[in-house]
Amino acid sequence: GFDGVNKLTILNDIVVCGREGTASVLSTPPKYAEPCAIGSAQGLARWLNTRMISTRLDMWGIEPGTKNVTNLWVELAEGEITLEDSCPPKRTVNVVSVNIRNKSGQVLLESHQEMGDGSNRVRNRPLSQK
Incomplete structure (x- = not known):
């Protein structure tokens, strides 16, 4: 087609x-x-x-x-x-996504990402990297 x-x-x-x-x-x-x-x-x-x-x-x-x-x-x-x-x-x-937990089972979250221009991008998710 x-x-x-x-x-x-x-x-x-x-x-x-x-x-x-x-x-x-x-x-x-x-x-x-x-x-x-x-x-x-x-x-x-x-x-x-x-x-x-x-x-x-x-x-x-x-x-x-x-x-x-x-x-x-x-x-x-x-x-x-x-x-x-x-x-x-x-x-x-x-992409690699990692869940890091403490002894209580809570997951570490990335709250935000600071961009090159100084602005912040809200993330609120587990750590990840390409």
Whole structure:
């Protein structure tokens, strides 16, 4: 089936995207973006632009709930995430969540997270880290 947004074609193990539609079934295992092949945040932006035809990467980090490409690059380069080479790419984050209990069985909670700009994000949940 096609969804009318992007077209996914496999040619000699290369993913090529266009505007006609998205292939819904792949017979080969997924491939992942390789940080050493991408090389930089600018390289990641070029890689993303070929796979996300209708997305404005310049709005990433500005629109609520988005990260900029540089932050995404740091996550990829440091091994915090994987990006599946698809149209659009799929970001996978592995998270560890830890429940620390005292002798009474109470769970230690992270009350808040201090952000880079000094603001606080309310958490009130068990400790976790990607």
